Amino acid sequence: MTDTAAPARRLLQGSEAIAEAMIAAGCRFFSGYPMTPFTEVLEHMARLLPGVGGICMNAESELEAVGMAWGAAATGTPAATGSTGQGLSLMQESLAEITLARLPLVVLDMARAQGDYYQATRGGGHGDYRHLVLAPADSAEAVTLIGLAFDLAERWRNPVLVMGDYYLAHTARSVTIPGPVDRAVPAWGLDGSSGGTGRAKLISFLGSAKQRDDVGYDLAAHYADCAAHTSTMAHAVKPLAEVTDTEDAEVVVVAFGTPARYVQAAVRELRSEGLAVGTVRPITLYPFPTEAVARAADGARVVAVYENNQGQMVDDVRLAVLGRAPVEFIGGLSLDSSGFGIAPDLDVRVLKERISRVVAS
Amino acid sequence: MTDTAAPARRLLQGSEAIAEAMIAAGCRFFSGYPMTPFTEVLEHMARLLPGVGGICMNAESELEAVGMAWGAAATGTPAATGSTGQGLSLMQESLAEITLARLPLVVLDMARAQGDYYQATRGGGHGDYRHLVLAPADSAEAVTLIGLAFDLAERWRNPVLVMGDYYLAHTARSVTIPGPVDRAVPAWGLDGSSGGTGRAKLISFLGSAKQRDDVGYDLAAHYADCAAHTSTMAHAVKPLAEVTDTEDAEVVVVAFGTPARYVQAAVRELRSEGLAVGTVRPITLYPFPTEAVARAADGARVVAVYENNQGQMVDDVRLAVLGRAPVEFIGGLSLDSSGFGIAPDLDVRVLKERISRVVAS
Amino acid sequence: MTGFVPTDRPPSAPARLVDDFTPALIDVGAHHLCPGCGEPVAMRSALEAVDELGLTRRAIAVFGIGCYTAFSNNLDVEVLQALHGRAPSVATGVKRARPDSIVFTVQGDGDMVSEGLQEVLHTAARGESVTCIMLNNGVFGETGGHMSAATVVGQRTKTSLEGRDPDLHGRPILLASLLAHVDGAAYVARGLVNSAGNVARTKKMLLRAFEAQERRAGFSFVEILTMCPTGWFVETEEAPGYLEDNLAAVHTPGVLKDEVDR
Amino acid sequence: MTGFVPTDRPPSAPARLVDDFTPALIDVGAHHLCPGCGEPVAMRSALEAVDELGLTRRAIAVFGIGCYTAFSNNLDVEVLQALHGRAPSVATGVKRARPDSIVFTVQGDGDMVSEGLQEVLHTAARGESVTCIMLNNGVFGETGGHMSAATVVGQRTKTSLEGRDPDLHGRPILLASLLAHVDGAAYVARGLVNSAGNVARTKKMLLRAFEAQERRAGFSFVEILTMCPTGWFVETEEAPGYLEDNLAAVHTPGVLKDEVDR
Amino acid sequence: MSPAPTVRTRGTLVIDIDACKGCDLCVDSCPPGVLVMTEHETNARGYRYPRLLAGCTGCQACSQICPDFVFQVYKYETPLELPGGPS
Amino acid sequence: MSPAPTVRTRGTLVIDIDACKGCDLCVDSCPPGVLVMTEHETNARGYRYPRLLAGCTGCQACSQICPDFVFQVYKYETPLELPGGPS
Amino acid sequence: MERQFIMTGIGGQGVQLAAAVVARAAVLEGREVQVFGSYGGMMRGGATESTVVVGDGPVESPPTVGSTWSAVLMHHEHAATVVDRLAPDGVVFVNTSVVAPGTVTAGRVVEVAATDLAVTIGGIMTASMVMVGAYGAATGLVGLDSLEAASRVSLPSYRSRHAELNDLALRAGFAAVDHGTFPAWLQPADAR
Amino acid sequence: MERQFIMTGIGGQGVQLAAAVVARAAVLEGREVQVFGSYGGMMRGGATESTVVVGDGPVESPPTVGSTWSAVLMHHEHAATVVDRLAPDGVVFVNTSVVAPGTVTAGRVVEVAATDLAVTIGGIMTASMVMVGAYGAATGLVGLDSLEAASRVSLPSYRSRHAELNDLALRAGFAAVDHGTFPAWLQPADAR
Ligand SMILES: Cc1ncc(C[n+]2csc(CCOP(=O)(O)OP(=O)(O)O)c2C)c(N)n1
Ligand SMILES: Cc1ncc(C[n+]2csc(CCOP(=O)(O)OP(=O)(O)O)c2C)c(N)n1
Ligand code: SF4
Ligand code: SF4
Ligand code: SF4
Ligand code: SF4
Ligand code: SF4
Ligand code: SF4
Ligand SMILES: [Mg+2]
Ligand SMILES: [Mg+2]
Helix, strand or coil, X not given: CCCCCCCCCEEEEHHHHHHHHHHHCCCCEEEXXXXXXXXXXXXXXXXXXXXXXXXXXXXXXXXXHHHHHHHHHHCCCCEEEEECHHHHHHHHHHHHHHHHCCCCEEEEEECCCCCCHHHHHHHCCCCCCCCEEXXXXXXXXXXXXXXXXXXXXXXXXXXXXXXECHHHHHEEEEECCCCCCCCCCCCCCCCCCCCCCCCCCEECCCXXXXXXXXXXXXXXXXXXXXXXXXXXXXXXXXXXXXXXXXXXXXXXXXXXXXXXXXXXXXXXXXXXXXXXXXXXXXXXXXXXXHHHHHHHHHCCCEEEECCCCCCCHHHHHHHHHCCCCCEEECCCCCCCCCCCCCCCCCCHHHHHHHHHHHHHC | CCCCCCCCXXXXXXXXXXXHHHHHCCCCEEEECCCCCCHHHHHHXXXXXXXXCCEEEECCCHHHHHHHHHHHHHCCCCXXXXXXXXXXXXHHHHHXXXXXXXXXXXXXXXXXXXXCHHHHHHHCXXXXXXXXEECCCCHHHHHHHHHHHHHHHHHHCCEEEEEEEHHHHHEEEEECCCCCCCCCCCCCCCCCCCCCCCCCCEECCCCXXXXXXXXXXXXXHHHHHHHHHHHHHHHHCCCCEEXXXXXXXXXXXXXXXXXXXXXXXXXXXXXXXXXXXXXXXXXXXXCCCHHHHHHHHHCCCEEEECCCCXXXXXXXXXXXXXXXXXXXXXXXXXXXXXXXXXXXCCCHHHHHHHHHHHHHC | CCCEXXXXXXXXXXXXXEECCCCCCECCCCCCCCCCCCHHHHHHHHHHHHHHCCCCXXXXXXECCCXXXXXXXXXXXXXXXXXXXXXXXXXXXXXXXXXXXXXXXXXXXXXXXXXCHHHHHHHHHCCCCCEEEEEECCEECCCCCEECCCCCCCCCECCECCCCCXXXXXXXXXXXXXXXXXXXXEEEEEEECCCHHHHHHXXXXXXXXXXXXXXXXXXXXXXXXXXXXXXXXXXXXXXXXXXXXXXXXXXXXXXXXXXXXX | CCCEECCCCCCCCCEEEEECCCCCCECCCCCXXXXXXXXXXXXXXXHHHHHHCCCCCCEEEEECCCHHHHHCCXXXXXXXXXXXXXXXXXXXXXXXXXXXXXEEEEEEHHHHHHHCXXXXXXXHHCCCCCEEEEEECCEECXXXXXXXXCCCCCCCECCXXXXXXXXXXXXXXXXXXXXXXXXXXXXXEEEECCCHHXXXXXXXXXXXXXXXXXXXXXXXXXXXXXXXXXXXXXXXXXXXXXXXXXXXXXXXXEEXXXXXXX | CCCCCEEEEXXXXXXXXXXXXXXXXXXXXXXXXXXXXXXXCCCCCCCCCEEEECCCCCCCHHHHHCCCCCEEEEEEEEEEEEECCCC | CCCCCEEEEEEEEEECHHHCCCCCXXXXXXXXXXXXXXXXXXXXXXXXXXXXXXXXXXXXXXHHHCCCCCEEEEEEEEEEEEECCXX | CEEEEEEEEECCCCHHHHHHHHHHHHHHCCCEEEEEEEECCCCCCCEEEEEEXXXXXXXXXXXXXXXXXXXXXXXXXXXXXXXXHEEEEEEEEEECCCCCCCCCCCCEEEEECHHHHHHHHCCHHHHHHHHHHHHHHHHCCCCHHHHHHHHHHHCCHHHHHHHHHHHHHHHHHHHHCCCCCXXXXXXXXXXX | CEEEEEEEEECCCCHHHHHHHHHHHHHHCCCEXXXXXXXXXXXXXXXXXXXXXXXXXXXXXXXXXXXXXXXXXXXXXXXXXXXXXXXXXXXXXXXXXXXXXXXXXXXXXXXXXXXHHHHHHCCHHHHHHHHHHHXXXXXXXXXXXXXXXXXXXXXXXXXXXHHHHHHHHHHHHHHHCCXXXXXXXXXXXXXX
């Protein structure tokens, strides 16, 4: 649904809003392989990028998509790739090593439910690495977080994952696409020009020490640097969360992404029915808003967690609450037969019922 | 190092012990792609399997290796594959879906340090699925756990991951390989013979409902079944841990795999020097021995966690301790320049020093 | 209505049933593929070949992911569902573990030429005794009509709206032609199902491919060009002609290699 | 000692230096590759070609993972280290983002014919304006001498101790030959470095491949057969002959395709 | 009025009208051209569908090309002469 | 005693003995065959290494084939006649 | 304040387009809007449903709603699940050319013979537009001008010749019912 | 009880093989054994080290040890890191053909001109075997018979013609030092 009249506010489906936001954020390279509901973002990028002098590659597989994005990122071009969680599974080796090569990259997980939380926040690949993870709850927020993702990727030279879902992709909202951001080509980007200077650039997940510096590959040092960097980043990046009505809440419900919108709606109704319920919606999944959750849990009798999966974020909630209150899982995988991520459970009545049960217990 | 004299006890390197134990456990199909320190297991399997009528495939990549193992597993043949954590990254899509296809498979992660804990225990792939994870600390235990892995895989029709490392692969010990286990071909295994009966078998990660049953792919039902199965399995499988000297311990150190042997040695020395230190070594990483850790933590002043990574299992320890005692991370990634997983930190003196610091604090 | 023969019940004059509604080894005839889709026709041919050769009780089909996957839980031969691109390796595992079975894959061009090109080439080079069947419509039907590595130059798809442009998107990989150059492949053929005559010719190729497997001559491969009116953005009745003029003009049908008797 | 010319210092008679210790664009001459390894020789040729064509200030090398990776942090051209098998896609990303650069990959046969076969084929089909260089020793040198998809029949490796057996392991993929059949490839050649003459001939191929890229003729590819005495289990001095008699007898050297001027 | 012309008919069909998706493939592939699509009538799913004229040969071209397995094909033991033919 | 035979020598080398890994490739590739490996002497890393006889042409065959970049090759401005030759 | 509007029918009735026109019209009037569409697959005759939420501030509702202030039923096939969700005082517009009059008893019912009207103006496929015109008239959720403007930008360029027909349909619907019977807003958007 | 034995040298000295022979000999005597070897890469002259732990019960030591009861130094190059780890009363065997006598001052030193002895018996590459023979004699950690038996099974079949030479070397070493000077065990394995 494109609003060609292009007023300040436009009615855009999530996929298109994300694509437009990426272009505005300076993204000039995108590569992907179709998979619902990521496909639509790819289609929009294929349509939009050439117009701004960018490149969109219809890669022949997810492995090739992430490889292409890697190459473009290494030139300092703001780049992104993505898929559903399933396609991202194929990219895990590269995603892990791109992080160790200290390259900025924005990765979209247009997930099919919320079962990719572990993959996104723990890194499904090998070794110690972390991506920053942002989870918008609607397309308006997606527009903001996409901008943030490119900023963070550039600032930290680290992949930033943005987790969406089928609802986000297919829900149109009136959004405002911000003005374009100009990103300078970073000094470390490859373009060939440093060849023959005696200091030709090297970008490698094995570290950037050169043999002429008498170091050779010093993997231990490189990994230690990367680990220190991850830790600095994790502490420096501000965890974001939307907190509602938790001051006096007996029950605090934690949920993220589009499902959180359903939880919030259910909680609003329960509040209006006189129940002392509040919500925390983590917006950054890594770093997790541990403090916001801990603070909300402090006065609560019980903390409930809703996720459209078998219980993954609940780990992070428990780590935040650390015994201050019991943590109850009220989620569970819900999917219709398309498998794309439409969830029968995402119904305010169902959620009210589950939350009420926790309140009553 | 092969002891061709073949007495009851043989001096076998970890890789060879694992291979011999797999053969004894009934493994008749193995596929892999070389990557140190997994390569050696592959070489031994290539040598040993033909002799027992089994098949070892030198796959052209990790993706193809896991595909071949998938096919063999679907025939009901006890099958295994593996790699390092890096190679397993490439297998994540398949490993996730093999689980949803309810197939037994043993997967070796001959890891390069301990950075694959998240990947192994959370599933690096998409969606909700879990592998059972076993982490031997030496080749003798590896022999036992390999047997257990094949038993569990068969019993639960679920992949079981065995996590080793460079030390395990390259350390020879005197071990006894148990007698061969005979595994019956399961009724669900494909061999073509059910064709034309009106009830031809179907093995699919999309569920095994057939259109003639008027169900079509009922993904929601299938995923719900799988989730229920995972949960039953996680509760039924007995978590294993080796616990030493925790009754009176002020400080409990938690560590797994070969590094735990170093921790135990350090703790033995500290005990003999009069310090009240104990250890918990998780042997099953999933299900995690939550109770054993919780019990050990109960009287302790502090729980310390050593891992040769930037802190991954520490999540599970915190989830087990749940605030009963402070949990301190005393690990950190340590690697020599080969990158294969030899760790300068794995030195009893270094570990004693770190543990003493926790005791003193 | 005069002039029409009644077709709502079997004939009253003595007659022999020569073709029944639901083809051999397909459980349920109704399916959700689009009107005019060539894939059900190709599936039918493959299963008829299995049936005619008496391989029903030994056959194991390994499915990739594409529109044809709708048949994977609808057959009366054993089926193993593999991931997008991965069927040849999975088939290899099956065949090596059960050497007496007859193993064939069903994959699309997106599956086999894009996502999983390497799998089929390695499987062929290994001379693996399996049969790979590719339903080639030059497009990702399932995701809504995107360009694949087999899309021909000029073909309109959702990702090549102006037609595939060789300068921008490169040229198609002619998989059967490539496979014919791989040593381990014993039989390589390319058929099409845009007319009854071509369906019959394609069936012969399938029969020969299974024969190659039976005789352990090596890897066998049949590519079947199928109509995808939806993904091509053409009317169903134009699709057979579009197939002929576009796809078949580049992916030329015929037997490219037959070393079964060697 | 009589009869030997002193070689511990430059000559005292007037003379011109025609070849220096460390080749052009290699930072440090010393490396840890095995005695008699052909890979440093191939690396040298590739970099000399870059140097001679004046491409030094525009070149970006994308490395795969194999023994040659030892050179990836040892060059005076820009280097991007890719994963095992993945260099062609990474090179594609670089080239598309920086169309004025000259992008080439350095990969082994394990990297390119086993793990990453699909990447190079797709890159070629796309007609990507990059040069892929494969160092083919028919073996995974780095992991200790295992069979690759390019290992020739009869070749002994750690995973084919009795020699590669076509019935068990299949037959090698002749990548250059296959690529020559892919439309987007403009230049495809196979050289070898087992003698000074062959080194010179191979260098010419490399020069031509870079020229193809400069002229945007399409994808260019040079396969270089290299000695791996360690992985072949032969003495260093036997390796050049072994290469000739075994690998080169199957992977036949020569220019397989040259459409640069088209 | 001359007697209605007849046409030699060696086969016939049963058509599962509601299974048809109106793609026209059968019509185009019938060698004697004895299949014609309805013009306005649609089946339960809203598609036009084929009807049979006299002159079917029982060749199975329609059943082999039909993506929706709509046809049963019969061959008469003795060919019939049915009214119809070129009109 | 006749005068020692001489041989026309158009080039010469500097050899970085300690960089050599004793692979013999240079020796086999030298067209006039003026490189010979030591028999017992080894370099610092324990490898035999090549030595040069008179008659080098400066053709660079050795330097182009040497995997360890052991050679500097010089061409004399005027060829020398050095003692040596067939012995 | 948020107003929900669910439109349902079967594939081919133009339901998604008509709902999008209402949504765009609301955007043109400065409202905040959210639209979620779902279709029952690629076959003809499958269920198709669109949920539109219009608010004067950022929409808080999730993409699908448990309770709706208004609904438009184009076909009886999948109407039940929508009627179920109708708020007690909800307004429901029924296409009585297809759905037998009197079938729907919940909420406050507005009956429009939309398909008949559409045929009259010369395009059976504009029935949904007729319905949306009527909806605008009765609720004032969006005005006729906005609907017409929105209809134009919602059509793909190669279909612009349909624009006139759509305008006719919108107007026919607008004229077919009483105006302002079930006001969506306390005051119109421009008076805020 | 556990006894640690670290053998170190440079690549090409046969260190890994000799250490494996000690380990296998201990297995033959019914002990529990653990061996971890590390090599400095594929180049000649790199460090090579093997850590053997022999116990009468399951070995508890990790693969590498911080402190060792005994060591064999074949070359001075990488000896320091081993001498560092020698227990205060540790026994260290020094190949004085290569390491200058008197160089090592830590622990209780046994000097053996192993390379010279090896040359005498006709195989310079058996120096490590000589050393191991001497080690067996002085410590009794393993007996000569076990060493000889272990040596034979440790050789790859295509090298069996070296077996005799190895036996000679083991015996030469065994004869070169005083027996039982630094007993590893309180009593021999078979008397347990
Ligand atoms: C790894 C992975 N990537 C992407 C997809 C999404 N996907 C499903 S089918 C398909 C394309 C199918 O095309 P083809 O194989 O040609 O079959 P067709 O639908 O044309 O019959 C894609 C990209 C997937 N299932 N898995
Ligand atoms: C995904 C992955 N699998 C396996 C490896 C281990 N590995 C490193 S190099 C190599 C083979 C190298 O062979 P080739 O490309 O022929 O290069 P060569 O060493 O022969 O020069 C392998 C398998 C890896 N690095 N990454
Ligand atoms: S999209 Fe194409 S391939 Fe898929 S069902 Fe429709 S016509 Fe067939
Ligand atoms: S293993 Fe082979 S390729 Fe690797 S360095 Fe040694 S000789 Fe060269
Ligand atoms: S059987 Fe042959 S002749 Fe009869 S209707 Fe079908 S296609 Fe026509
Ligand atoms: S081919 Fe089948 S589906 Fe198509 S019109 Fe004919 S009967 Fe109907
Ligand atoms: S330069 Fe030529 S002639 Fe001189 S030593 Fe080298 S190879 Fe021989
Ligand atoms: S080629 Fe080089 S490394 Fe080999 S022997 Fe000659 S000088 Fe030494
Ligand atoms: Mg297709
Ligand atoms: Mg190689």
